Amino acid sequence: METLDRAIIEATQAGLPLTPRPYATVAEQVGSDEATVMARMQAMQESGIIRRIGAVPNHYVLGFRGNGMSVWEVPEDRIQACGERVGALDFVSHAYHRPKHPPLWNYNLFAMVHGRDREEVMQKVEKIATLLGDDDLGHEVLFSSRILKKTGLRLPGGKP
Amino acid sequence: MTAIAARNYPAMTGALEPELSNLEKRLLNEYQKGFPLTRTPYAEIAQQLGTSEALVLEVLNKLKDQGYISRVGPVFKPRKVGVSTLAAMSVPDDRLHQIASIISSYPEVNHNYEREHQFNLWFVVTARDEAHLREVLQDMEMRTGLPIMDLPLEQQFHIDLGFPLWC
Known part of the structure; x- marks a missing residue:
């Protein structure tokens, strides 16, 4: 895996920043630029390393207690x-x-x-x-x- | 698309289910995947939902603070760095707490559930290779004095892409 991809995974696995330009913040953290971070995340999504990007619900807290x-x-x-x-x-x-x-x-x-x-x-x-x-x-x-x-x-x- | 009020609590059924606004529900239901890979993703979501970027950010922050979502971000495919298995034990009720503590104490265990069944303790063991996995399972059997049923994954039929919370 590319070093940059690894850095992006580490910077985003706890979530994207809830700020207007989240990918720009991630780019700052990994020493890259916004466009590159978005392109790498797109590529990781296409190759299946990223399954999806979105809100990750906590089903238990949301009342899904059947499990x-x-x-x-x-x-x-x-x-x-x-x-x-x-x-x-x-x-x-x-x-x-x-x-x-x-x-x-x-x-x-x-x-x-x-x-x-x-x-x-x-x-x-x-x-x-x-x-x-x-x-x-x-x-x-x-x-x-x-x-x-x-x-x-x-x-x-x-x-x- | 109609604009959504920030605080529109519908009458909910089910005592355990939290009261959520329409905007909260739509963010939870429709954005488990497909979060925009654009410079201003929250503004784009706001546009899709007919509301403002500030409100989308406020609501997502609130959902996170209250624990309704763990995060907004990428969900990664579990890495194939090692080997893992689902393991089950049949533990006498009076020893469950003790045995569960032993099992949870292994760094190789990332999920440990009590389930209502003769097999009442279910956990996932992940190790760097097959030999290490065998070693951990054997060590667990030795320390607990109980046999472990080993149920390794043979095939996965479905990639979790989120699922609808409200239909």
């Missing part, structure tokens, strides 16, 4: 199709294929479902069940009762 981790057993040969269909739902923030550990754990598809409360999460989980149809060989929803630790991205060598 259900839905886990699904689907046929191994259907995991691709099922994962893509579930991942495309706008209320699913993450969808993953993970290994089974039978007999204690037979679920191979994980989908994080967010809602204001458990009822809303369960309604969304029912939509997933309907979508999967016969591929749903069993599912559960694991609600989080406590967040014990949560830290964001830290670049090695960046500010703690």
